[in-house]
Amino acid sequence: MTILNASLTRRRPSLAADVADLDVTPVMNMFIILIPFLVSMAAFTHLAAHHFGLPRDEGAGEASTASELPLTVAVGTAGVVIVKGDVVLAELPAGEDGQDLDLLAAVLTDQPAGRLVLAVDDPVGVDVVVTCLDRCRAAGFDDVGLAAGTGVTLGAGAKP
Template sequence: MRRRHRRLRSEPDLDITPFMNLMIVLVPVLLLNMVFAHTRVLELNFPTGDGLSETDKASLQIQVVIFDDRLVVADNRGGVIEEIPQRASGQDFARLQEVMKALKARLPEKRDLVILPSRQTNYQTLVTVMDTVRAYDAVVAGSLVKAELFPDISLGDAPEPADGLGAAEGQS
């Protein structure tokens, strides 16, 4: 008869060296990505379902209405401040920024503005208008800084072109 020898089986050693090497490389890479990937959140004010209060109706409200063929800068008191026609290359954001600078010079304490995009306004145009009316690059003491224009932005729907602000639909 043959004897069966039982071997004593021992637990194999767990080698975690490859895992540790991975962590040594992965953790610094992830930390570096956190530094370079700054996510920016834009604070926006959306209209509520309630009506405007008496103080809201009485206060000056600057509006930028985005149509397909033009930008209209207006207020809730005197109507259209300036109508900026679209150029062949697209909307004239440089002129919009000049108008915003002039408004800020006249109203230095004003911080809020309402942007009213039409339904056909593409996302990039809306973001560019928001960036244009929020701040501009200024040189102060030899260094480039962001000067504040109207940082408190609210969004709404643009009126139909047949309404007050869109009366000059065919004019450019």
């Protein structure tokens, strides 16, 4: 009879499954304890923050050397201008899709990391400001000041 059973389960595995009936109640009990704990500790949206300062009134007359002046990135609807002291390093005119912020990242990467002031014009959107902060941080500028711009005008300096 035992030989007959063995040969049956070898040919039909479903018979063997009927024999091995696991008691899953302890597993269910563990899940019922685990799931409320995991739900309470889950974060479904990941938030991050850009830390920035409010730059002091530090004009060219107050800095001892030109190298001490922060790099200034002026962002306006017309485009982006990157200035160091009174030297215009690059002008990035805005296209149909808005400001060319990828090019901004490329220009900033060539500059030595230090202090940076982001001067933003009033009509520029908040999401553009956050993208600029992203690009500055990616280029190694962690000390960023956020200031109100005075209007970006292009055509005064070099193009990259």
